[in-house]
Structure formats: C-alpha cells, structure tokens
Amino acid sequence: MAISDTSRDAASRQAAIAALTEAFGHNRVVTAQAVREQHGNTVTWLPNEPPDAVVFPQSTEEVQQIVRICAQHKMPIVAFGTGSSLEGHINAPAGGVSLDFRDMNKVLAVHAEDLDCVIEPGITRKALNEHLRDSGLFFPIDPGADASLGGMAATRASGTNAVRYGTMKDNVLALKVVLANGEVIDTARRAKKTSAGYDLTRLMVGSEGTLGLITQLTLKLSGIPEAISGGICPFPSVEACCNTAIATIQSGIPIARIELLDALQVRACNLHAKLGLPEVPMLFLEFHGTEASVAEQSERFGEIAAEFGGGPFSWTTRAEDRTKLWEARHHAALSNFALRPGAQMVATDVCVPISRLAECVTETQADIAASRIMAPIVGHIGDGNFHLTLLVDMSDADEVKRAKALSERLVERALAMDGTCTGEHGVGQGKIKYLEAEHGPAALAVMASIKRALDPENILNPGKILAL
Amino acid sequence: MAISDTSRDAASRQAAIAALTEAFGHNRVVTAQAVREQHGNTVTWLPNEPPDAVVFPQSTEEVQQIVRICAQHKMPIVAFGTGSSLEGHINAPAGGVSLDFRDMNKVLAVHAEDLDCVIEPGITRKALNEHLRDSGLFFPIDPGADASLGGMAATRASGTNAVRYGTMKDNVLALKVVLANGEVIDTARRAKKTSAGYDLTRLMVGSEGTLGLITQLTLKLSGIPEAISGGICPFPSVEACCNTAIATIQSGIPIARIELLDALQVRACNLHAKLGLPEVPMLFLEFHGTEASVAEQSERFGEIAAEFGGGPFSWTTRAEDRTKLWEARHHAALSNFALRPGAQMVATDVCVPISRLAECVTETQADIAASRIMAPIVGHIGDGNFHLTLLVDMSDADEVKRAKALSERLVERALAMDGTCTGEHGVGQGKIKYLEAEHGPAALAVMASIKRALDPENILNPGKILAL
Known part of the structure; x- marks a missing residue:
C-alpha cells in the first residue's frame, strides 16, 4: 500500500510535520527520501513503506510532545530502534512519522x-x-x-x-x-x-x-559467569539432536545455549569459512557456572549425546578455543550468501513444544526438498524454536511462489503441533494473517479491545499485529 | 459494605440464583449461610462479605453457562479456589455468586x-x-x-x-x-x-x-533436583543477612531458597517447638543441583556468610536432616500463636529492591518497637520481599489503631524505596488504596481502561484491584 492509498489525510500529515519541524527543527525532523526509505527498511519480502518524516527525540518529554502533536493530527507514529526487525514492524503503511530513538x-x-x-x-x-x-x-x-x-x-x-x-x-x-x-x-x-x-x-x-x-x-x-564452557557435537540425525536436547534439559543441566545447525547449514559454514566440519546435524553448546560445574555439565552432556549416537563432543573452557569451536554458529547468518550468491535471504520463525520439534524439523526438511528451495536451518533447540533461511532468486516468480508456500506450510505445521507462528521475531505485518488461526477469534478480539482502549485513534504503529 | 447497601438490584440477583439453580440444581448452587460465609472468609481484618450463593462448576462449558446467566442479570462473580488469599480477594462486597472450582x-x-x-x-x-x-x-x-x-x-x-x-x-x-x-x-x-x-x-x-x-x-x-542441600546460618544483624544474600546472588550461586527469620521469629519458633536456636537473625538456605554442585554452592555460601560475620553454617544433603534444620522455618507461621496466644494474626507483604532491604527491615523493626506491636518478620530475602505477622489483640481499639498505622507506614516506606505494596499477596480489597501511590494516576487509568474493555458491566470480582 503506497502512502497515497491510505485513508489518512495528506494535509493533516503535512500539518503535523510542519508542527514537529517548528518544535524540533529540520535537523531532527527529516523528510529526505533516503532517510525515510531507510526507516521503512524490511529484511523480508515485504515492500518498503517509508514514513513521511523521521523524528529524533532526546527525552521522554520530547516523545510526549511529539505524540501530542501527532495525536492532534491523527498522524501515525512508528517506533524505530536499529531497523533490524524482520516482519515489517517499522514499515509505515499509513504514512506518519518514524520515531527514531537513536539519540536516546x-x-x-x-x-x-x-x-x-x-x-x-x-x-x-x-x-x-x-x-x-x-x-x-x-x-x-x-x-x-x-x-x-x-x-x-x-x-x-x-x-x-x-x-x-x-x-x-x-x-x-x-x-x-x-x-x-x-x-x-x-x-x-x-x-x-x-x-x-x-x-x-x-x-x-x-x-x-x-x-x-x-x-x-x-x-x-x-x-558474568565465573566459567564458560562451550563445544560442538555432531549427530546422526536431527531427531538425535532433539532427543539429546530433551534429555539434557530433563536431567536438570542448566544449559546456557543449545543451538542446532542442520547439515545444509553446516555445509554453508564450511563453504563460507573453510571449516572442514562433517556435514551432519550438529549441536553447539554453552554452559555457564563455576569451573567445576561447567566441567561437570559438559561431561554429562557428552554422555547423554553418546546415548543418542552423537559425538564426539569437543568442548573447552578457554575463550579463544570456544570461539573457534563456535565459529560455524557465528558464521551461520553470513554463510548463507556463500551457499547461493545473489539470492535474497528471507527468515522464518516458528516455535513448537520440544517434544514435537524433531517431527517438525524433519517434515520441514522433506517439504524443503519437495519445494526445491534452498533453506538451511538453525534452531534454538532448547526452546523448540527454529528458523529456515529461505535463499530465493527473487527474479524467478515460480521460485518465489514455492518459497512463500513453503513458508506458509511451515507456520501451519507449527500451529498444528500446538506451536506458534513466531517464537521471537514478532508479528509486524508479516504474521498478522496467522494470528486468528493461532489465537482464535475471541482472543484476537480481546487484543483488539485492548488496543482500542489504549489507542482509540489507532495512531501507534497502525497495521501491525492487528489488522485494524 | 453489607449486601443491602449495594447498588446491584436484589431482585435481579434472586433471578440469577433461580436461573442457576434451575441449571445446576440445589446441590451445586448453595445458599446456606455457613457456606456463603466460608466463601467470603478473609484472613485479615477485613469484614466477611459473603456472596449470595456458591456455585460448583465441573467444566469450562459450565463456567461459560454460569457467566452468561450472571451477565444477563448483572450478577457479580467471584472466583474461589481454597480461600487462602490474604487481602479479601474472595469477599463479595456487591453480593453475587462465588464460583468455587473445588470440582475442577x-x-x-x-x-x-x-x-x-x-x-x-x-x-x-x-x-x-x-x-x-x-x-x-x-x-x-x-x-x-x-x-x-x-x-x-x-x-x-x-x-x-x-x-x-x-x-x-x-x-x-x-x-x-x-x-x-x-x-x-x-x-x-x-x-x-x-x-x-x-x-x-x-x-x-x-x-x-x-x-x-x-x-x-x-x-x-x-x-526434581538430583540433590538438595539445606541449612541454617545465624547472623549478627538483619543487615548482615541482607548483605550476604546480595553477595551470594551476585556471585552467581543459583540459590533455590534464602529465607530470613528475624530474632523475634526465631524466638517464636523456639517457644512453639522447643528448638533451642540462638535468638538472632537467621537465614534458611536450600540449594538444588547435582551432588557435587550443591556441595560447592553450600561451601561457597558458608564462606560468603563468614565474610559478613555470619555462621557457623550448618548444612546437609540428607532429607531428614534438612527437614530438621528447616524445622523453624516450617513452624514460622504456626509458632506465632505461641508468641501471643489469642492474638489475631494479620499478614503484611512488601517488596523492595534488595539493596534497600536491610534499611527497610531495620527501620521497620524500629517502627514495630515504637508502635508497641508484636510483629515477627520472615522474608524471601533473595527477592527483597518480607512479611510482618502483626499479632493483634482485636479487642484493644488503640492497639488495632497502632497496628494499622504501622502497616500503612510499612507500605509507605516500601514505596519510598522504589518497592511495591504487595510482593506476592495481591491487591484484593486491602491494597486498593495504595495503587495510585504506587503506579500513579495514568497507569491506574490504563488498568481501568483494560478492565472496562474486557468487563464493561463490571461483573467479574467487582471491588477488587480497582475501585470501580
């Protein structure tokens, strides 16, 4: 939706910008196109929907003043941090001001x-x-x-x-x-x-x-923990990774990080950073505690992993060696460029009960193969949360269609397993369409009634979370 | 406020009870006075305000049916669990039905x-x-x-x-x-x-x-932790207890329980159960983990306690010995009867940032002494949360007045220290008057707007949390 398509009144919006400019000056009320577009940036396949202006407040009182001016003109306000959100949270589909907290x-x-x-x-x-x-x-x-x-x-x-x-x-x-x-x-x-x-x-x-x-x-x-141990552990299957994670958590080991990389993601890291890792599913682990307790946790984890056919588990408490072991995980995001140069990366984000995770990931891998999409997987496996990175040639309409369909089926699969359409990325614009399936109409009506109670004119980030 | 004082219409309420009785029968819609009074029971100095009837649902669908009948007649509904709440949550100041979840x-x-x-x-x-x-x-x-x-x-x-x-x-x-x-x-x-x-x-x-x-x-x-260690540790002062708790938490020891009993509370336990403990401030500790880690945690705690003049720290991992060491904590609530037979016990409940806890407890002890009220203290010290048990002769009007004033000053003191008027007991009727001081009028207005959005007729537990 372009700005001109919105029902918000263009003259009101110009009046709001004039009032803001009078209050804060041109240096802090910016309407340059490049700045506006950067503030509507999205890391998805959502189109860029820039705000009408970007304002840079320096205090709570200034934010109050901006909100009062905008409220008077029914001007939408979109909060902006660093622009790293993934579901179009910072887009301005109804225009308005982007409120950039850079200076606060x-x-x-x-x-x-x-x-x-x-x-x-x-x-x-x-x-x-x-x-x-x-x-x-x-x-x-x-x-x-x-x-x-x-x-x-x-x-x-x-x-x-x-x-x-x-x-x-x-x-x-x-x-x-x-x-x-x-x-x-x-x-x-x-x-x-x-x-x-x-x-x-x-x-x-x-x-x-x-x-x-x-x-x-x-x-x-x-x-800050007195000691940190970290390590990596290869597994014969994603299922073995998941079962090891479940057993580790059930055993009471207070694991700090337990990250899954599927075989394709490991391959991407090898390509990107020449790591020479076996291209099988791997877990990346971190334990926090005293020297004695991280050693105990690491050893116990190794035993549990072995029960599920995993290992050997290489771990260390030395910071530089840990960094080296975790190198693949650190490279995961960037490495996907190496897997398919020129492709656009689109993130997905579902979370299911951990007992369903192996099934969810395995079915998804089969779906990825059937969809002929390249999509490595990383997972915050201890929480049942995982991401595909869809690597898509945006010029290939058929591929885009297949990737979007894959992404939709992923959400449906997670919901069918008592999971959520977003574990951590949020709703923004991208996940609005799934909320009714996830929450049901009555719960969604409760959310809408709260929104109306707190923001009756719908000036705060309209078009996000709820389709109001 | 007696039932007859409310603005709710008595005829409507009788009609609601008739409809509920028709739906659920006399066995599950009880109007006997003893049952009603038991459902308006409070463990405070709030008066008993019984509901008009008590209903015993057996399913979500039955609760829906009850709510629909009550909504039709604008009949208040008060949820009831076991009746152990401490701030008049289950009172029915506007009459209505108590919805007792006993059978669910x-x-x-x-x-x-x-x-x-x-x-x-x-x-x-x-x-x-x-x-x-x-x-x-x-x-x-x-x-x-x-x-x-x-x-x-x-x-x-x-x-x-x-x-x-x-x-x-x-x-x-x-x-x-x-x-x-x-x-x-x-x-x-x-x-x-x-x-x-x-x-x-x-x-x-x-x-x-x-x-x-x-x-x-x-x-x-x-x-369930593989191992649990527990123990007790005497201290020269409440301040030393608090500083030990702070240092323990800062050091990263994942302590499971750290309970303060002040000298008077220890004395009460001695009186009640002849424990022969030194009548000084004491901490009761519990650590959860592996055999090795609870031993390590216990030893480290002992070292920290010693730095603040506390100890000796007696601890054990044997369940029966732990129970014995923790005996005083288990007896704390009942022991107060021994301290002042015949007195009514009234609980208080504030929570402050842990850095202010020693000051808050110490000032409160001075206030207790100046108020000539008997009030032992127990605290969930790791959270900055503590309770006085006011032991009050309810027939002595002057003493009741002094106890109430002490209780008010306690809340004011906690609020002045960036604390809360209730750490865990809730608002009910008893703490309503403090919410504006704690949250400010704008935040309270937000709460009220949410209440109105979700319950526009104010039939759900009216007169609790918010004075609507």
Missing part, C-alpha cells in the same frame, strides 16, 4: 546490588554490555543482531541463550511508556517481584509500539 | 518431554506435586498455603523458592479463560516462547478474577 541511548543507572540497570531505549545490547563489563554483570538476551533494547522489548526478542535466561518478558523489570494520549506511565517499580495489579510491563513487552512508546527500560542483569 | 481439580495431561502439564484450576499445588512425583518433575512455586493453582495464578503468587524458579508469571505457559461475555479464550499455545501478539497470559496472571475466569492452566514444570 544512555545508561541512566546501574544498580549492581540489585542486578538491574535503567537505560534509554536506543542503546544496543552490545553497547550496554560494553558499558557493564567492569561491573561483573551482563544483559544476557542475544537475538543475533545488535538490536536496540527498546526494539528488543517491543518485539519480545530472545535468541540463543533464552533456554537459560528467558526472553525479554523475563528480563524487563519495568518500562516508562508514553501513551497515545501523550501521558507517561511507569509500568512497575524496581522491586524484583510484585502482585500489585495488572502486569502492564508484560503487556507492553511484545506490543511492537502499538500500545505505547517505550522511553526507558529497567532491565534485570545477570552475573 | 483434574490433571488433564503431563508432557514430561516438554516439562509442562495441563490442569484444572481447582487442584492444589501439593496435590499436583503428589500426582507428578513419579515423573521426576515438580511444580516449584510454594506460597506456603496449599493453595489452588488457579488462585495462585490469579494472584501472581510466589513464595520461598521464587528466587530461583520465579513467580507464577514465569511458570504459567497458557491459560484457558472464560471472559465476562461468556466466550472462552486460550491465551497461548504450548510452545515455550512466542512473540505472537499481546501477552494475554501475563495479563490474566495476577488479575485476581477481574478480567476473566481461569478454567485451565498449562504450567511449566521443573526436574
């Missing part, structure tokens, strides 16, 4: 005794961890991309070590949020737990900027 | 590979763990009382091992909920994580039956 990137406080910190939403996870390094603490959620923390909260991100540390829902203690009416709320105090009313924190986490704009986050931190 | 107490499925189970809301945590015993799994949340799981979810309960396993918000994967309009929703699938839209699970957890009625829960389970 400060660490406001680190409370080492409480294992928490207070930050602005624009700081990235790597910058935060850099800041925290000397405190002995770290923020564990790692979605791969160096995303902004505000964006990670908004999409309920997780990634490789969610199996141990949880997702953003488990690691956000409180949020400061500017509402659609311009008022600001704090969703919770800094206490570690509370039963004082509705959980507005968790309501905002994962709401993708449709219920409010996050202007401050209080995050739970973890102690 | 089945375990519907245990998915051992996925570490989850599906249950009805009326089953208690002890009954569930009894059922799970042979599976090697357990449900870790332990609020003390043998509460129903539905009630625990509704109040966002936690308790002694939340420091390791989290609260109900972290251990509920999905809920089946009957809405105020009689429709039923599933808040999520059984996948371990999802980013598919608003987090209705966490919205319902802690909503105290004001947004919907929980008729089924999918709970996350944990593996």
Whole structure:
C-alpha cells in the first residue's frame, strides 16, 4: 500500500510535520527520501513503506510532545530502534512519522546490588554490555543482531541463550511508556517481584509500539559467569539432536545455549569459512557456572549425546578455543550468501513444544526438498524454536511462489503441533494473517479491545499485529 | 459494605440464583449461610462479605453457562479456589455468586518431554506435586498455603523458592479463560516462547478474577533436583543477612531458597517447638543441583556468610536432616500463636529492591518497637520481599489503631524505596488504596481502561484491584 492509498489525510500529515519541524527543527525532523526509505527498511519480502518524516527525540518529554502533536493530527507514529526487525514492524503503511530513538541511548543507572540497570531505549545490547563489563554483570538476551533494547522489548526478542535466561518478558523489570494520549506511565517499580495489579510491563513487552512508546527500560542483569564452557557435537540425525536436547534439559543441566545447525547449514559454514566440519546435524553448546560445574555439565552432556549416537563432543573452557569451536554458529547468518550468491535471504520463525520439534524439523526438511528451495536451518533447540533461511532468486516468480508456500506450510505445521507462528521475531505485518488461526477469534478480539482502549485513534504503529 | 447497601438490584440477583439453580440444581448452587460465609472468609481484618450463593462448576462449558446467566442479570462473580488469599480477594462486597472450582481439580495431561502439564484450576499445588512425583518433575512455586493453582495464578503468587524458579508469571505457559461475555479464550499455545501478539497470559496472571475466569492452566514444570542441600546460618544483624544474600546472588550461586527469620521469629519458633536456636537473625538456605554442585554452592555460601560475620553454617544433603534444620522455618507461621496466644494474626507483604532491604527491615523493626506491636518478620530475602505477622489483640481499639498505622507506614516506606505494596499477596480489597501511590494516576487509568474493555458491566470480582 503506497502512502497515497491510505485513508489518512495528506494535509493533516503535512500539518503535523510542519508542527514537529517548528518544535524540533529540520535537523531532527527529516523528510529526505533516503532517510525515510531507510526507516521503512524490511529484511523480508515485504515492500518498503517509508514514513513521511523521521523524528529524533532526546527525552521522554520530547516523545510526549511529539505524540501530542501527532495525536492532534491523527498522524501515525512508528517506533524505530536499529531497523533490524524482520516482519515489517517499522514499515509505515499509513504514512506518519518514524520515531527514531537513536539519540536516546544512555545508561541512566546501574544498580549492581540489585542486578538491574535503567537505560534509554536506543542503546544496543552490545553497547550496554560494553558499558557493564567492569561491573561483573551482563544483559544476557542475544537475538543475533545488535538490536536496540527498546526494539528488543517491543518485539519480545530472545535468541540463543533464552533456554537459560528467558526472553525479554523475563528480563524487563519495568518500562516508562508514553501513551497515545501523550501521558507517561511507569509500568512497575524496581522491586524484583510484585502482585500489585495488572502486569502492564508484560503487556507492553511484545506490543511492537502499538500500545505505547517505550522511553526507558529497567532491565534485570545477570552475573558474568565465573566459567564458560562451550563445544560442538555432531549427530546422526536431527531427531538425535532433539532427543539429546530433551534429555539434557530433563536431567536438570542448566544449559546456557543449545543451538542446532542442520547439515545444509553446516555445509554453508564450511563453504563460507573453510571449516572442514562433517556435514551432519550438529549441536553447539554453552554452559555457564563455576569451573567445576561447567566441567561437570559438559561431561554429562557428552554422555547423554553418546546415548543418542552423537559425538564426539569437543568442548573447552578457554575463550579463544570456544570461539573457534563456535565459529560455524557465528558464521551461520553470513554463510548463507556463500551457499547461493545473489539470492535474497528471507527468515522464518516458528516455535513448537520440544517434544514435537524433531517431527517438525524433519517434515520441514522433506517439504524443503519437495519445494526445491534452498533453506538451511538453525534452531534454538532448547526452546523448540527454529528458523529456515529461505535463499530465493527473487527474479524467478515460480521460485518465489514455492518459497512463500513453503513458508506458509511451515507456520501451519507449527500451529498444528500446538506451536506458534513466531517464537521471537514478532508479528509486524508479516504474521498478522496467522494470528486468528493461532489465537482464535475471541482472543484476537480481546487484543483488539485492548488496543482500542489504549489507542482509540489507532495512531501507534497502525497495521501491525492487528489488522485494524 | 453489607449486601443491602449495594447498588446491584436484589431482585435481579434472586433471578440469577433461580436461573442457576434451575441449571445446576440445589446441590451445586448453595445458599446456606455457613457456606456463603466460608466463601467470603478473609484472613485479615477485613469484614466477611459473603456472596449470595456458591456455585460448583465441573467444566469450562459450565463456567461459560454460569457467566452468561450472571451477565444477563448483572450478577457479580467471584472466583474461589481454597480461600487462602490474604487481602479479601474472595469477599463479595456487591453480593453475587462465588464460583468455587473445588470440582475442577483434574490433571488433564503431563508432557514430561516438554516439562509442562495441563490442569484444572481447582487442584492444589501439593496435590499436583503428589500426582507428578513419579515423573521426576515438580511444580516449584510454594506460597506456603496449599493453595489452588488457579488462585495462585490469579494472584501472581510466589513464595520461598521464587528466587530461583520465579513467580507464577514465569511458570504459567497458557491459560484457558472464560471472559465476562461468556466466550472462552486460550491465551497461548504450548510452545515455550512466542512473540505472537499481546501477552494475554501475563495479563490474566495476577488479575485476581477481574478480567476473566481461569478454567485451565498449562504450567511449566521443573526436574526434581538430583540433590538438595539445606541449612541454617545465624547472623549478627538483619543487615548482615541482607548483605550476604546480595553477595551470594551476585556471585552467581543459583540459590533455590534464602529465607530470613528475624530474632523475634526465631524466638517464636523456639517457644512453639522447643528448638533451642540462638535468638538472632537467621537465614534458611536450600540449594538444588547435582551432588557435587550443591556441595560447592553450600561451601561457597558458608564462606560468603563468614565474610559478613555470619555462621557457623550448618548444612546437609540428607532429607531428614534438612527437614530438621528447616524445622523453624516450617513452624514460622504456626509458632506465632505461641508468641501471643489469642492474638489475631494479620499478614503484611512488601517488596523492595534488595539493596534497600536491610534499611527497610531495620527501620521497620524500629517502627514495630515504637508502635508497641508484636510483629515477627520472615522474608524471601533473595527477592527483597518480607512479611510482618502483626499479632493483634482485636479487642484493644488503640492497639488495632497502632497496628494499622504501622502497616500503612510499612507500605509507605516500601514505596519510598522504589518497592511495591504487595510482593506476592495481591491487591484484593486491602491494597486498593495504595495503587495510585504506587503506579500513579495514568497507569491506574490504563488498568481501568483494560478492565472496562474486557468487563464493561463490571461483573467479574467487582471491588477488587480497582475501585470501580
């Protein structure tokens, strides 16, 4: 949908931009086409839908001021972190302003005794961890991309070590949020737990900027482990990988990371970085704890893997050797370029109960073969979450069609197995069509009623999550 | 407020009871005064406000039928589990029916590979763990009382091992909920994580039956640890206890339980069970893991405690010896009767950032002394959550007044320290008055708008959480 197709009134939008420019100046209200297009960037096959302008606030008060101006003109507002989202979250299908939190990137406080910190939403996870390094603490959620923390909260991100540390829902203690009416709320105090009313924190986490704009986050931190062991383990089949993961978790080993690469993904890594790994399904593991406990965990894991025909399990606690062992995992995303140069990469993201994971991955591999699509698989296997990277020649209409159909069947397969259409990427525009199948009409109506209660004019990221 | 004072129409309520009786019979729609009063029971100084009738549903469909009948007559509905809530959650200030989930107490499925189970809301945590015993799994949340799981979810309960396993918000994967309009929703699938839209699970957890009625829960389970070590450790001061807890958590020891008893609470336990413990502040610890790791954790804890002047730390991995060491903690609740026979016990419940805990407890102890109230303290110290048990002679008006004032100051003190008015007991009726101070008017307005969106006629547990 191009901007001109929307029902939003063009004159109102120009008036909003004029008012914003008067308040913040041309340096902070940018309408240059390149900047606008960059803010509607998507890493999918969704078309670019740029906002009318990009605004760069510097404080919660400025965000309030922007929201009030936009509300007055019914101007859509799309929150923007680093633009690494994968389902069109930052597109502006109804036009409006992209609210770029680039300049709100400060660490406001680190409370080492409480294992928490207070930050602005624009700081990235790597910058935060850099800041925290000397405190002995770290923020564990790692979605791969160096995303902004505000964006990670908004999409309920997780990634490789969610199996141990949880997702953003488990690691956000409180949020400061500017509402659609311009008022600001704090969703919770800094206490570690509370039963004082509705959980507005968790309501905002994962709401993708449709219920409010996050202007401050209080995050739970973890102690940097005294020791880390890491390693890799080949397996005869994806099923053996899954069964090993289940047995490992059931045995109580507090595994920090357990990542699956299928044979094709390993092949891509070999091609890309000349690693010479056996091209079979592999697990990449990481254990956190004391020297003694990571050694014990690693040894036990090796025994469990052997029971399922896996191994040998190579592991080490030395940082440089760990990095070397994990090289393939680190290269996974980029390596896919080597597998099919020139192809567009499109990510998928489903999550099923772990007992169904082997079946889901195996059926999907057969479907990939039958669809004649190149699609290596990586999985956060401890959570039952996996991704295909579809490598698609976008100039081949038939291939695009087959890839899209494969992607649809993947979601349907996950839903049929009591899974979800998105484990961690979020809904954005790309997954809206699956929500009714996943949640049913009554639950979707509840979501819509909450959206209408909090944003009656639908100015906050319209056209995302819900088709309102 | 007596029933006759409410604005709800008495004739409508009688019509609702007649319709319910026609549908379910006199055995399942009970109006006997004793049964009604038992269902409005409170363990606080709130007056008993019995419902007009008690209904015993046996299925989700029956709950839907009840809600539809009640909605037609604008009849309030109060969900009831075991009646162990502490802030008047089950009172019926506007009359209505108490919906007692006693007969919906089945375990519907245990998915051992996925570490989850599906249950009805009326089953208690002890009954569930009894059922799970042979599976090697357990449900870790332990609020003390043998509460129903539905009630625990509704109040966002936690308790002694939340420091390791989290609260109900972290251990509920999905809920089946009957809405105020009689429709039923599933808040999520059984996948371990999802980013598919608003987090209705966490919205319902802690909503105290004001947004919907929980008729089924999918709970996350944990593996029964291979080894458990437990022990007790005396300290020179509450501050030393708190500093030890902070250092223990910061050091990354994955402690399972760390409970504070102040000197008066230890004295109560001695009086009650002739334990002969030194009457000083004490920590009660539990560690979960492998034989080697619980030994390592216990030894490290002992070293940390010694740094803060605590010890000796007596610990053991033998179950019977652990039980003996933990005897005082197990006796804590009952022992208070021994401290002041005939007094009424009134629980309090605040939670502050752990860095402020020593200050909060110490100031509170001074306030207790100045108030001339007997009030031993237990604390889930790893979370910054503690309780006074006010032992009050209810026939002494001046003492009641002093106890209530002490209790109010406790909440104000916690709020001033970035804490919450309730760490785990919930709002019910008792904490409503503090929510504006805790959340601010804008956040409270958001909660109210969600309540109105989901329950426009205010039939679900009216007069709880929000003063609507």
